[in-house]
Amino acid sequence: MGKVATTEALRFMTDCLKAVGTAATAAQQQADLLIEADRMGHPSHGLNRLEFYVNDILSGACKPNNQPKILKENASTAWVDANHVLGATVSHFAMDLAIKKSKQTGVGWVTVKGSNHNGMAGYWSKKAADKGLIGMAFTNTSPLLAPTRSKKSALGTNPLSVAAQGSDNEIFYLDMATTAVAVGKIEMKMRNGESLPKGWAQDPEGRETQDAELAYETKCLMPLGGGEETSGYKGYGLAAMVELFCGISSGSNYGHKIRSWSHSGEGGPANLGHCFVAIDPENFAPGFGDRLTECIRHWRQLEPSNENLPVLAPGDKEKKAAQITDENGTVSYVKQQLDSSAALAKKLSVKPMKIVNY
Amino acid sequence: MGKVATTEALRFMTDCLKAVGTAATAAQQQADLLIEADRMGHPSHGLNRLEFYVNDILSGACKPNNQPKILKENASTAWVDANHVLGATVSHFAMDLAIKKSKQTGVGWVTVKGSNHNGMAGYWSKKAADKGLIGMAFTNTSPLLAPTRSKKSALGTNPLSVAAQGSDNEIFYLDMATTAVAVGKIEMKMRNGESLPKGWAQDPEGRETQDAELAYETKCLMPLGGGEETSGYKGYGLAAMVELFCGISSGSNYGHKIRSWSHSGEGGPANLGHCFVAIDPENFAPGFGDRLTECIRHWRQLEPSNENLPVLAPGDKEKKAAQITDENGTVSYVKQQLDSSAALAKKLSVKPMKIVNY
Structure with a gap:
């Protein structure tokens, strides 16, 4: 290191x-x-x-100096063509739009086509949370997730994220892939010579495997929930929901039609789809921030099953890591x-x- | 039977x-x-x-002949007091509002307080899907889910549902609790004298248990994803997200503050919170229904790992059951x-x- x-x-x-x-x-x-x-x-x-x-x-797949463009707009929605710019460029553009609309009508819901990978989904929901809104961000990604019972992958790790600011500087921050784990976690197990827990990954025959090396090579992840008996079809359903909001809504590439993401930039434009949402909680019951903070603190003080492992609120891990980095x-x-x-x-x-x- | x-x-x-x-x-x-x-x-x-x-x-906890009331309204949002009516009464009221708003601005987002249990979440998202919209419905419920690492429960099974109509009479239908399984599944295993899979439930000490009887008695469910190693904190995060949309937004009871749901109607008004969302896909890329149907059919024809277990699209199980019932x-x-x-x-x-x- x-x-x-x-x-x-x-x-x-x-x-x-x-x-x-x-x-x-x-x-x-x-x-x-x-x-x-x-x-x-x-x-x-x-x-x-x-x-x-x-x-x-x-390779020309990404054109960083193009301009994103609004193709269709309504009071609370926008449909945006990223025009192959960098993910961050269009994501700022689209989330700014969602934020603006939510301040006017209560909600902004923006879908994007023609985009590239836009990094950590939570970055975008936090952008709205920083303005006092409930922020959500979704993106589709290259196929890696095997639908329950399927031998092969047909959806991406399709992350979803939600963030909101509580009172007293607390934040709710959820950023999760809809697969059980990311490929990186399998790689770590492999490097450490450890076997995988059940429910992470499949072998080339579509069977659950605990062989880290084989899993890393196969790159076919199981959805959140693992196998069918532990409700992996829910994780598959969530990945499909993310695709519904992203590619199916925006008309970008979707699911099985997305290129494999190669290190070399091959395969032409990614044409990924995203979805950005902002909701202004001021439109609902007063005291939103106080209730949120009360919940977050309640969760943290729950008696843990193992006294060395305190219960965390969603986002506590990231908050802690950021604090250490900043120090x-x-x-x-x-x-x-x-x-x-x-x-x-x-x-x-x-x-x-x-x-x-x- | x-x-x-x-x-x-x-x-x-x-x-x-x-x-x-x-x-x-x-x-x-x-x-x-x-x-x-x-x-x-x-x-x-x-x-x-x-x-x-x-x-x-x-018991007077539910007052079926009261009238739900809009407390606050914006172009795309409404905050509704259910006034302790039956769940179906206020859910029709609130989803109708969301549908109406989505036809005007693109999105309707309605939160409800003072409600009672509103049944199967998918019923409400399907109501919007039947109008050509993307429908979503969320509700909080009595505590049953143990946050990752916690000995005791602090959130409900907090279901989320999403539905949308594809072309050619296909429907995307996802209705899922954010726990790994419902209590009913544990009851079935117990009756059959079977042990539980890992990742379903905890014992009174907060340890994962495979003893169906003990699990049924304890009624402390693990979130979707099971234990920490298989990313159960994602299911916990999803349950918390549902609470963010329901009780924390609407000012109803929330999380640990919700009464236990007793058969006898004790404990006073449930004061549950719901959230209903409708999005009109007409505001995004043309061809939404065709892309959705193409995906659904692609998933169904994926080669299965076990030839006797075909891959299903989200909602296929429910569709099949409804067909048989109707026949x-x-x-x-x-x-x-x-x-x-x-x-x-x-x-x-x-x-x-x-x-x-x-």
């Missing part, structure tokens, strides 16, 4: 995106999305993703990540990322 | 509700909600619930249910339900 000043990692990511032709604002916005994931303890969605975005720009002023990366970033710096003629301690 | 003509079961339920003073329309609406659950293969939410509603009326013209009930209905008929001086074959 090596440590990098948070500001330096942000600078490096911005520079790399600019080096492949991205205008300053778009580069900064995308880099901020990535650093937030590293900051909140989700490194899979941070610097780790940078090279994918860079390659998508180099240290640094983010940590594995050696492999630092090496590939150094190589990327060289390839793009960008000033390499300065490592504080290695 | 005994068979009862569907129309006769509906008549009986309507009569029982009328016998305790419910006006005709409210009684019919509540009875229709119950028969639909029996029809679609969810007997736990059908006739099985009738006596709970009757007792809540007899037979009858619903089936277990002996215990028929006996308690006969006793209820006697108690309320209502014409007993005619059993076709026993």
Whole structure:
């Protein structure tokens, strides 16, 4: 592991995106999305993703300097064509629209087509929560999830996220893939030579497997809930719901029609679909923030089954990770990540990322 | 098991509700909600619930002839006080409002306080789907779900449902509790002398248990996803999200503040919270219904891991059950249910339900 000043990692990511032709604002916005994931303890969605975005720009699949465009609009809705810009660019555009509409009518519901990967879903719902709204964000992704009983995948990890601000600086923050786990967790088990818990992944024959290496190779994840007996069809249903809000509504690629996400940027434009929602709780009962904070604190003080493992409220893990990052002023990366970033710096003629301690 | 003509079961339920003073329309609406659950293969939410509603009326906790009232309104939102009417009465009222608003602004989002149990969540989202909209319905319920790591429950089974109509008469229908399973499934395992799968339920010490009898007695369910290693915190997060939309938004009772649901109608007004959403897909890309149907049919034709277990689309189980019910013209009930209905008929001086074959 090596440590990098948070500001330096942000600078490096911005520079790399600019080096492949991205205008300053778009580069900064995308880099901020990535650093937030590293900051909140989700490194899979941070610097780790940078090279994918860079390659998508180099291949022409992503066109960072295009402009997103509203195709249809109603008092509470908008349908947006991302025009193949970076995920952060169109997600700001679309969530800003949803926020504006929710301030007027109570709700904003915006769907997006023609987009690229837009990072950590919670970043977008939190953007609305920071304005005192209930924020929600959904996106479809490349197929990885096997519908219950299916041998093969047909839906993405399709994350959903919800965030809302309570009183006294508490926040409700839920950001979850609708698969049981992400591929990254399988990779970790494999590296540690451990076997997988039941309910995570399938083998090439569509059977549940606990063999981490085989699961990593197969890349066919089980939905949240695992097998049929433990209601995995609910996770499958949730992934399908996310697709309903994203690709099926927006007319982007959807489900089985989405390209495999390759490191090399092959396969043409991703044409992903997103959905952004903002709801103003001021339209309902007074005291929303107080009730939310009362709940969050009630959950935290519940007696735990194991006294060493306190009960957490949704988002506590991320909050804690962000606090530690901010106290240290640094983010940590594995050696492999630092090496590939150094190589990327060289390839793009960008000033390499300065490592504080290695 | 005994068979009862569907129309006769509906008549009986309507009569029982009328016998305790419910006006005709409210009684019919509540009875229709119950028969639909029996029809679609969810007997736990059908006739099985009738006596709970009757007792809540007899105890004065439910006031079936009150009128729901709009407390606050915006172009796309409404905040409604159910005024302790039956769940069906206010749910029709609130979903009709959401539907109307969605036709005007694109979205309707309505929260309800002061309500009673409103049956099968999918009934309400389907009401919007039948109008060509994306419908969603959420409700909070009495505490049964243990947040991840917690010894005791603090949230309800908090169901969420989503429905939408595809072209060519296909429907997307998702109706799911955010616990791994309902208490009824544990009861079935117990009756069959089987042990439980992992991830369903906890014992009084907050440990996962596979002892069906102990689990049934403890009534402390694990969230969708089961234990922490299989991401049960996602199911916990979803249950909390449903509470955010229902009690925390509407100012009804919420989470740990909801009474235990007793058969006897004790504990005062339930004061439950619901949330109803309608979104008009016409505001997004043309071809919504075709894409939805293409997906549904793609999922169904996926190669299954076990050739005897075909892959289903969300809602296929319910669709099939409803078809069979309609073909037979009858619903089936277990002996215990028929006996308690006969006793209820006697108690309320209502014409007993005619059993076709026993």
